[in-house]
Structures are given as structure tokens and as C-alpha cells.
Amino acid sequence: MPYIKTRGGTDLYVKDWGSGRPVILIHGWPLSADSWDAQALALADAGFRAIAYDRRGFGRSGQPWGGYDYDMLADDLADVMAATGADDDAVLVGFSMGGGEVARYMSRHDGKGVVGAGLISSVVPYMLKTDDNPHGVPEDQLQAIGDGIRKDRYAFFATFFKQFFGVGLVSSPVSQEILDWAWQVTQLAGLKPILACADSFGHTDFRADLQAFHVPTLVLHGTADQTVPIDATGREAAKGIAGAQLVEYDGAPHGLTITESDRFTRDLLTFLGK
Numbered sequence: 001m002p003y004i005k006t007r008g009g010t011d012l013y014v015k016d017w018g019s020g021r022p023v024i025l026i027h028g029w030p031l032s033a034d035s036w037d038a039q040a041l042a043l044a045d046a047g048f049r050a051i052a053y054d055r056r057g058f059g060r061s062g063q064p065w066g067g068y069d070y071d072m073l074a075d076d077l078a079d080v081m082a083a084t085g086a087d088d089d090a091v092l093v094g095f096s097m098g099g100g101e102v103a104r105y106m107s108r109h110d111g112k113g114v115v116g117a118g119l120i121s122s123v124v125p126y127m128l129k130t131d132d133n134p135h136g137v138p139e140d141q142l143q144a145i146g147d148g149i150r151k152d153r154y155a156f157f158a159t160f161f162k163q164f165f166g167v168g169l170v171s172s173p174v175s176q177e178i179l180d181w182a183w184q185v186t187q188l189a190g191l192k193p194i195l196a197c198a199d200s201f202g203h204t205d206f207r208a209d210l211q212a213f214h215v216p217t218l219v220l221h222g223t224a225d226q227t228v229p230i231d232a233t234g235r236e237a238a239k240g241i242a243g244a245q246l247v248e249y250d251g252a253p254h255g256l257t258i259t260e261s262d263r264f265t266r267d268l269l270t271f272l273g274k
Contacts (some may be wrong), residue, residue, distance in 0.1 A: 004083035005083075006079045009081055010064050012053075013031075013060035014034050014083075015051070016049070017041070017043075018114050021272075023049065024052075024077070024080070024101065025051065026077065026099075027094075030157070033059060035095070038258075038265060042268075043272075044079060049086070055097075056193065057193020060191070063190040063193060065192065066076050068196035073101050073104070073200075074108045076106035078105065078109050089228045091116035091118070100201055103212075106209060106213050107208070115219075116216045118217070118218040118220065118268065120264075121220070121222060121227075122233060122234065124209070124210075124233060124237045125204075125209070127202050127204075127233065128147060137229065142198075142202040145202070146198055149198070164255045165245075165254075165255045166252050166254075207240065214242075222248070222253055222254065223251060225256075227253075249264075
């Protein structure tokens with residue numbers, strides 16, 4: 001390590017901190033494992049083993065042409081767990097797009113080795129607005145993401161991260177330096193992975209995956225999330241997962257792992273029993 005090779009031959013960059021029960025942290029689009037650093041440090045200090053990896057196509061991982069559907073991404077997660085020996089007594093925590101990997105792993109791999117799960121600002125169970133998912137994001141808005149990236153990805157993400165972190169004319173919960181950092185991390189990702197993953201998280205229906213959750217599950221979401229609306233995702237996930245614990249952060253934006261970092265870290269540790 002720090003690299004493991006997936007069953008299909010893609011190199012994934014893995015950060016492995018601390019020792020104890022493994023907590024596997026799956027990052028959001030379009031960032032990298034570094035977005036989990038504050039929580040990973042706290043977990044390791046609290047006696048857990050924090051494992052975070054760069055999704056294929058992002059950060060320091062390889063950029064294959066294909067494999068950006070959730071079945072393959074769930075297999076990548078399984079390969080990380082096996083390679084690190086964290087495939088027993090593990091807790092999976094997925095932020096935003098990463099929640100989809102958690103859900104698909106639970107169904108596709110029967111939740112092997114998982115004793116707990118966290119869906120944080122997650123896209124689960126379904127982002128797309130349809131007749132039976134009326135609170136989702138309209139197709140034209142999802143299409144505009146790809147159009148904006150193709151036209152000028154650099155300008156697109158400069159604007160995107162302001163919404164992501166809830167930066168407005170009055171509200172400014174993060175520094176300009178954090179916005180700059182997020183923008184810079186995004187530039188490490190390949191254009192193909194960025195576009196393919198946006199299509200995957202916007203159009204994958206995880207509603208059938210919810211019945212595969214048979215472990216304690218934390219669903220945590222900001223009520224002011226403009227990137228992944230809570231009514232279509234967090235609240236529906238909590239309804240569909242038996243015994244799930246729903247925690248809503250009133251007024252919090254999408255990127256609450258950073259904007260509400262201290263509170264979120266405390267809530268995560270409480271969920272883990274610390």
C-alpha cells in the first residue's frame with residue numbers, strides 16, 4: 001500500500017490510518033479521500049482504523065476508460081476491503097455519491113463483513129425526479145451538469161463548490177482557501193470519470209437496495225442541501241431502511257462534513273459507540 005489493484009487491474013490509492021475496528025470512508029463527487037481527513041484523524045485517535053480511498057478516475061487512482069457504474073464501483077469497494085483485510089467487522093460510511101457504493105455493496109455483496117453503515121448527504125435512494133419520485137432533481141438540471149463540465153469544467157466547478165458548501169451573498173461557512181482546495185482536487189480527476197460518475201449518481205435507482213441493509217444505519221443530511229435534496233434522498237432512505245437513525249442538520253448545505261465538521265465527527269463517533 002498505498003495502492004491496491006482491483007479485480008479488473010485498476011490501481012486505487014488507499015489511506016489507512018490507525019488500528020481497531022475498520023471504518024471505510026467513501027468520498028463524494030468530484031473530490032478524493034483527502035476530503036475525509038478531519039474524520040479519519042478523529043477516528044484513528046479514538047481507536048478505530050480509518051480507511052479512505054480515491055475512487056477510480058479521481059484523485060491519485062487510475063483512470064480506466066470504463067467501470068463507472070455502481071456495480072463496478074461496489075466491486076472496487078469489495079476489493080479495497082479484501083486487500084486491506086477490512087472485510088470483517090467493518091463500518092461503511094459514504095458521503096454523497098459514496099452512499100451509492102455503500103447501498104450497492106450491501107445488495108451486490110450481501111453486506112459481507114459489514115456491521116454498520118452511514119449515508120451522509122447521500123444520493124441514496126434516487127436522485128432523478130420521476131412520477132414516483134417527485135422530490136428528485138429534474139432531468140434537465142442533471143443534463144446541465146454534464147453540459148457545463150463539457151463547456152468549461154474549470155468555471156463550472158468554481159460555481160459548483162459555492163453551492164456545495166452553501167456560500168451565498170450572506171452566508172459564507174467556508175474560507176476561500178477551502179473553495180480553492182476543493183477546486184484543485186477536482187482537477188486531478190479525469191474528464192471521462194467526472195462525466196460518467198455524474199451520470200451514474202444522477203440516474204441510478206437504489207430503492208431496491210435498501211432492503212439489503214440489515215445493520216445499524218446512520219442517515220445524516222442537511223435540510224438546506226441544494227446539491228442532493230433531502231426529501232428525495234436522506235428522508236426516503238431513512239424510511240426505506242429498517243431501524244435507520246435519521247439525523248437532520250437544520251440549515252446545513254451539502255458539504256456538511258466540512259461546514260459542520262466538528263458536529264458531524266462527534267455524531268459519527270457517537271454512532272460508532274464512542
